[in-house]
Amino acid sequence: MRYAMAVDTKKCVGCSDCVVACQTENGVPIGYCRDWVVEVMDGTYPQLEIELRSERCNHCGNAPCVRCCPTGASHIAEGGIVLVKPNKCIGCGACIASCPYDARYPHPKGYVDKCTFCIHRVREGMKPACVAVCPTKCMYFGDLDDPNSDVSVILKKRKAKTLIPEAGTQPQLYFLI
Amino acid sequence: MATRRQFIRISAVGAGAVMAGAAGFRLLASELTDGQKATMAALNKRTPTYCEVCFWKCAGWVYNDEKGAIKKIIGNAEDLNCNGRLCPRGTGGVGMYHDEDRLRKPLIRTDDRGTQSFREASWEEAFDYIAGKIKKISAEHGPECIALFTHGSGGKYFSNLLRALGSPHIAAPSYAQCRGPREVAFQATFGEALDSPERLDIRDTKCLVLIGSHLGENMHNGQVQEMSDAIDKGATIITVDPRFSTAAGKSKYWLPIKPATDMALLLAWMNVIISEELYDKAYVEKYTFGFDYLREHVKNMTPEWAYGITTIDPTVIRETAREMANASPAVIVHPGRHVTWYGDDTQRLRAVAILNALLGSWGRRGGFFRPETFELPEVIHPPYPTPKRTWRTEFPDMYKLADTVLANGVCDATVPDPSRNCQFKGWIVNGTNLMETLPNQANTLRAIDELDLLVVIDTMPMEITGYADVILPECTYLERFDELRVVQHRKPQIALRAPAAEPMYDTRPAYWMARELAKRLGVIEYFPFEKIEDQLDWQLKQVGSSLEEMMKIGVKTFDRSADDIYFYPDEEVEFYTGTGKIELYSSLLADAGFDPMPVYTKHEEPPEGYYRLNYGRAPMHTFSRTSNNPNLTDLMDENTVWVNPRVAKEWGLSTGQYVHLVNQDGKRSEFPIRVRVTERIRWDSVYMVHGFGHQEKKLRRCYGKGASDTNLITKVLVDPIMGGTGMRGNFVTFITDLAREEVAS
Numbered sequence: 001m002r003y004a005m006a007v008d009t010k011k012c013v014g015c016s017d018c019v020v021a022c023q024t025e026n027g028v029p030i031g032y033c034r035d036w037v038v039e040v041m042d043g044t045y046p047q048l049e050i051e052l053r054s055e056r057c058n059h060c061g062n063a064p065c066v067r068c069c070p071t072g073a074s075h076i077a078e079g080g081i082v083l084v085k086p087n088k089c090i091g092c093g094a095c096i097a098s099c100p101y102d103a104r105y106p107h108p109k110g111y112v113d114k115c116t117f118c119i120h121r122v123r124e125g126m127k128p129a130c131v132a133v134c135p136t137k138c139m140y141f142g143d144l145d146d147p148n149s150d151v152s153v154i155l156k157k158r159k160a161k162t163l164i165p166e167a168g169t170q171p172q173l174y175f176l177i
Numbered sequence: 178m179a180t181r182r183q184f185i186r187i188s189a190v191g192a193g194a195v196m197a198g199a200a201g202f203r204l205l206a207s208e209l210t211d212g213q214k215a216t217m218a219a220l221n222k223r224t225p226t227y228c229e230v231c232f233w234k235c236a237g238w239v240y241n242d243e244k245g246a247i248k249k250i251i252g253n254a255e256d257l258n259c260n261g262r263l264c265p266r267g268t269g270g271v272g273m274y275h276d277e278d279r280l281r282k283p284l285i286r287t288d289d290r291g292t293q294s295f296r297e298a299s300w301e302e303a304f305d306y307i308a309g310k311i312k313k314i315s316a317e318h319g320p321e322c323i324a325l326f327t328h329g330s331g332g333k334y335f336s337n338l339l340r341a342l343g344s345p346h347i348a349a350p351s352y353a354q355c356r357g358p359r360e361v362a363f364q365a366t367f368g369e370a371l372d373s374p375e376r377l378d379i380r381d382t383k384c385l386v387l388i389g390s391h392l393g394e395n396m397h398n399g400q401v402q403e404m405s406d407a408i409d410k411g412a413t414i415i416t417v418d419p420r421f422s423t424a425a426g427k428s429k430y431w432l433p434i435k436p437a438t439d440m441a442l443l444l445a446w447m448n449v450i451i452s453e454e455l456y457d458k459a460y461v462e463k464y465t466f467g468f469d470y471l472r473e474h475v476k477n478m479t480p481e482w483a484y485g486i487t488t489i490d491p492t493v494i495r496e497t498a499r500e501m502a503n504a505s506p507a508v509i510v511h512p513g514r515h516v517t518w519y520g521d522d523t524q525r526l527r528a529v530a531i532l533n534a535l536l537g538s539w540g541r542r543g544g545f546f547r548p549e550t551f552e553l554p555e556v557i558h559p560p561y562p563t564p565k566r567t568w569r570t571e572f573p574d575m576y577k578l579a580d581t582v583l584a585n586g587v588c589d590a591t592v593p594d595p596s597r598n599c600q601f602k603g604w605i606v607n608g609t610n611l612m613e614t615l616p617n618q619a620n621t622l623r624a625i626d627e628l629d630l631l632v633v634i635d636t637m638p639m640e641i642t643g644y645a646d647v648i649l650p651e652c653t654y655l656e657r658f659d660e661l662r663v664v665q666h667r668k669p670q671i672a673l674r675a676p677a678a679e680p681m682y683d684t685r686p687a688y689w690m691a692r693e694l695a696k697r698l699g700v701i702e703y704f705p706f707e708k709i710e711d712q713l714d715w716q717l718k719q720v721g722s723s724l725e726e727m728m729k730i731g732v733k734t735f736d737r738s739a740d741d742i743y744f745y746p747d748e749e750v751e752f753y754t755g756t757g758k759i760e761l762y763s764s765l766l767a768d769a770g771f772d773p774m775p776v777y778t779k780h781e782e783p784p785e786g787y788y789r790l791n792y793g794r795a796p797m798h799t800f801s802r803t804s805n806n807p808n809l810t811d812l813m814d815e816n817t818v819w820v821n822p823r824v825a826k827e828w829g830l831s832t833g834q835y836v837h838l839v840n841q842d843g844k845r846s847e848f849p850i851r852v853r854v855t856e857r858i859r860w861d862s863v864y865m866v867h868g869f870g871h872q873e874k875k876l877r878r879c880y881g882k883g884a885s886d887t888n889l890i891t892k893v894l895v896d897p898i899m900g901g902t903g904m905r906g907n908f909v910t911f912i913t914d915l916a917r918e919e920v921a922s
Contacts, residue, residue: 011405013393013423015796016812017265023808024249024271030811045821045856046433050426133252135262135398136405 002144003079003117004151004172005131006160007054011138014039014052018130018139025118025129032105034115035130053175054130054139057082057103057115058163061170065095065104073111079143080172081119086111100167117141144172182626183293184643185286186874224677225731226250227662229330229654230266230273231799232351232373233398234662235259236732237267239655239677247274247655247678255732257399257666258374264396265797265812272808273653274678278877279636280650281682295648300685300693303647308697310630310646311342314602320344321564322602323630324587329608330659330674331634331651331687334704338691339605341703343562346601348584350614358901359516361578362526365763367539368753372548372665377509379403381410382543384504386497388417388439388529389513393424395794397514413504415497417442420791420819420864421857430497436789436862437519437780437905438487443528444777445483446498448475450535453495455502457537464750465534467762467773474774486777505536507543520894520903523578524775527763531775534759540744547744548665549737554719556712558703571597576900577769583900585893588615591624603630607687608651612640613801613868616890616904634687637805638875649690652680658688658709661716661727667742669735671720673713673727771898780894780906782861787841787908788824789862792886801868804879815883817853819864825854828911837912838863840889847872849915850884863909 014037022034035056042049059082066074066082073088074095084095084104089111096104096112107113118128122141126132131139142149151174160174223238228250236256242248250270254261263270283303284295298306314322324346325335336347352360360370379385380403392404404424408414414428417439425431434442450456451472461468480491501508510532516522538544568582571590576583588611591601604625615621625631625644633645636653655677662672680686688709695701706712714724722733744750751757755764767773783789797812798804818838820830830836835849848870858864869883894903 010427011408013401013405013427013796015265015393015396015401017263017268017796019812020265020268020797020808021249023811024268030807033811041855041857043856045421045859046431048421048426048431048856050421050423050857052423052426133262133268135259135264135396135401137262137402138405 001079002172003059003081003122003142004144004174005056005117005128006140006151006154006174006176008136008138008140008154008158008176009051009053010176011136012037012052012054013136015135017133017135018054021129021133022115025121026116028113029108032107032113034113051177054134055101055103055163056130056173058101058169058171058173059115059117061172062168064098064100064169068094068098070094077119079122081117082114083116083119084112084114086113100164100169101171182628182644184640185293185295186643224675225253225673225728226655226677227672227674228263228267228270230270230803231396232328233258233264234664234672235263235267235398236662236672237263238731241677245678247271250655253672253731255670255730255734256672257668257670257734258664259398260402262398262402264398264401266396266799266803266809267398269797269803269806269808269812270655272806273636274655274681276637276805276807278638278805278875279653279682280638280642280648280684282650283683284645284648286646300683303649304690304693304697307630307632307647308694311603311694311698314629315342318600318602319565321346321566322600323605324348324582324601324603325605325607326350326584326587326609326611327607328614330654331607331691333660334688334691335605335607335634337703338695338698338700340561341558341695341700342698343564345564345567346582346587348582348587350584350609350611352581353579353583353585353899353901354517354614354616354904355515357517357579357581357899358522358896359512359514359526361523361580361899363512363530364580365523365578365754365760365765366527366530366534367759371512374399374664374666375512375514376545376548376665377403377511378543378546379509380406382407382412382504382507382509384413384415384501384508386415386417386501386508386510387424387428388443388511389516389518390511391418391420391422391424391793392511393427394422394796395514396796413500415500419859419862430493430500432489432493432497433859435486435488436791436859437782440521440525440528440775440777441478441483441486442489442494443525443532444475444478444775445480445487445494446501446532447471447528447535448478449480449495449498450502450532451475453499455499455505456535457505460506460537461535463747464752464759466754466756466758466760466764470762471531471774478777486779501536504543506538506541508536508538509533509544510536510538517896517901518894518903518905519780520896520901520906521778522896522901522903523898524772527766528775531761534761539759540750542743546667546742548667549669550665551663551669551671551735553661553663553671554716556705556716558705576898578765579899584611585615585902586900588621588624591627592620593627600627602628603632604628605632605634606641606645607634610635610639610641610801613885613887616887616893616902618888619891634690636684637802638873639801640871640873643873650682650684651690652684652686656680656684657686658713659686660709661713668737670732671722671727672732673724675728766898769898783908784841787910789905790838790840790886790889790907790909791862791864791905792867793864795866798866798868801871801885804868804871804882805876807878810878813866814879815851816866816869817851818884819853819855819858821858821860822854822856823860824863825852828913830854830911830913834913835915837915838884838889838909839912840891841908842891844889844891845912846870846884847888848881848884
């Protein structure tokens with residue numbers, strides 16, 4: 001089992017609904033976020049291109065945050081989901097420094113927090129909150145080992161990229177282009 | 178000049194006491210209605226609602242946490258407006274409930290030796306005060322001199338109250354400040370207004386033309402969803418916008434038009450479609466009136482003619498016209514929504530309507546479907562008294578085709594004028610921040626100064642509340658029952674809003690307020706049900722449902738009365754126009770003395786060193802209503818002014834720098850605004866998101882953040898056809914040296 005997510009940059013309008021849905025679903029305090037929207041603009045008027053994408057933890061196959069965690073709080077759970085155990089985390093921030101995607105933040109309660117792919121929902125057979133709420137249906141989630149999962153199907157159909165592949169982290173967040 | 182009425186910051190009321198009272202003023206359990214008790218018992222379960230953060234009114238479910246606090250809101254999968262997916266504002270609606278800056282107690286204005294302030298009052302005292310003033314105004318001037326401004330669910334009850342008293346003056350700024358010109362144009366053409374949500378079959382369209390719509394930045398939820406579906410299915414999107422909007426980024430064609438010239442492009446498209454015989458001939462022949470007039474009218478309006486006006490390459494004009502025709506009839510030239518721009522807006526929207534008629538998209542799959550609305554039995558009460566006069570009397574021969582009360586008309590007729598024998602003396606304002614809604618704030622302030630009574634009913638201390646005589650704190654949509662939502666769609670549906678929590682503080686629902694006032698004003702028979710949930714149950718039982726059932730399902734879908742969502746082949750269709758046909762040549766406009774077919778008019782251009790002020794929406798905010806919402810402010814807490822790099826270079830501006838804006842009349846922005854240097858905007862205009870630059874200090878999260886476009890809209894281009902207030906004729910320049918300005922002032 002290998003969970004992954006694909007975000008269709010051709011459909012995303014950058015509304016940030018994924019951000020609010022994550023905050024209300026996961027009780028992320030106001031002022032912090034586990035996912036966010038990036039706008040990349042290229043060209044000069046009127047020859048312009050824009051890419052909008054909803055970003056979050058890449059749940060890397062080769063996760064530097066897990067390797068550098070001194071307490072074992074950062075670990076890999078079922079399906080390759082990278083998680084943090086708040087009670088084991090000492091808030092040292094090594095993982096924050098090691099993450100090339102800037103996907104982690106120090107929670108005001110003293111531990112490091114990040115996207116969990118909504119593992120509590122996934123275990124119940126639901127989709128992550130961001131995927132479920134997105135008005136443009138631009139996010140696809142599922143098990144890459146299942147050829148019929150939403151994410152497998154869309155990755156077969158469409159061209160995709162990952163972010164900073166040269167870091168060698170084996171990211172599992174794909175962007176359809 | 179000293180004015181009688183001062184703007185009072187609500188924080189003047191013992192701020193400490195208000196702050197400390199966070200947990201106080203909750204309703205006692207004994208005060209709860211049966212419906213509310215049932216809801217309380219169901220905590221930790223989901224409660225049905227429909228959203229009040231914008232007018233789209235998506236239905237959803239409210240979830241409470243184990244302590245009973247509202248935790249999250251999720252779309253109702255049955256709902257055709259949202260298909261189970263709320264937009265960021267709907268998801269962030271929880272912030273409206275949790276906002277600690279909410280209005281908490283009824284407040285009454287006091288005047289202590291010339292120093293005005295507010296004091297807390299009991300509900301009884303507030304109602305007695307309002308009823309006393311209404312009685313006095315009615316006796317001295319007539320009940321017609323009281324007007325309601327509304328943009329929200331509570332408006333229905335205050336409207337009922339005013340009509341019962343004999344005033345027809347129910348004004349919604351959503352008409353003359355927003356979509357009014359569009360509704361008149363579509364009535365004149367197809368005999369029907371578009372209404373909301375619009376009957377656009379975007380999910381099945383093959384070509385979507387956005388001219389005057391930044392869909393995706395305006396989160397008209399169902400439409401954004403369907404645009405995404407259309408992208409999936411390979412539809413062509415053509416976007417006309419001087420700014421590289423989000424939608425432009427998804428488009429095959431982006432036409433970076435010179436602002437204020439859209440009419441020329443629309444006419445040139447008609448010219449190509451007619452001269453190249455690309456129009457739907459059978460459809461035009463069968464359903465339309467005035468094609469020959471139109472052909473003659475646009476014959477010289479070639480793409481080359483339009484090029485000189487719009488700066489759009491004639492080849493692109495031809496190519497895009499052909500794209501539309503190739504997709505016909507599955508093509509939509511989007512009618513937009515906020516269309517009050519230049520004062521000839523009804524005519525511009527007529528051009529949009531005519532283009533759709535030529536392409537045969539009205540009544541066709543992938544074009545405009547035939548919506549159906551559920552017929553819900555109305556509450557039975559005595560007939561309303563006939564008003565002795567209406568606002569129209571005060572505007573003889575003006576705005577002939579306005580089919581509703583103009584908010585700006587009421588405002589204008591409140592200022593004394595020798596030509597008018599009636600003035601408005603009382604305003605009731607519910608859920609609309611008139612200071613940010615009506616253009617020309619100075620005029621609004623002059624009008625407010627003439628009032629004997631200004632009542633504001635809101636959940637938040639907006640700018641308008643500072644001018645009120647009485648402020649009634651409404652509970653949010655998450656804490657109350659309201660009318661059933663009945664809107665048009667592909668299938669008729671109803672949706673229920675029920676309280677998911679007790680009203681916080683000493684806030685109450687609008688139904689209760691209106692009924693309490695009705696009691697005091699002797700018109701209680703217009704509110705036959707003591708509790709709104711009894712009314713809902715009565716209505717629902719007559720249509721085969723019940724409040725109990727709706728509490729469980731939230732949304733109920735009914736079958737269409739006929740399978741007629743699109744025209745049948747060769748269907749005989751009677752259009753509600755003068756000729757019974759789709760009018761390319763409008764007999765209605767001709768009879769009223771206006772151009773029967775749209776004409777291009779050159780609009781004023783910015784003077785040297787000034788830039789046209791364009792404004793729009795961000796997907797996470799609704800007008801100025803959400804600017805203090807903790808969840809949504811977290812996503813965007815101030816607006817920026819978008820400036821083209823060429824302009825930035827000339828002025829030495831860089832991204833992140835604060836500037837002041839000053840308009841052509843010398844009106845300066847109240848607060849500085851950050852610059853965003855971006856290639857996404859033309860060099861002849863600037864852009865900002867509407868709804869920021871709040872002046873009310875009690876809005877602690879958004880006070881002073883960014884600038885207000887409304888503040889800079891002092892020039893209003895009024896549409897002579899229906900009174901719409903065109904707001905895109907204002908030009909601004911920059912004050913860059915803020916430090917020097919501070920010293921100088």
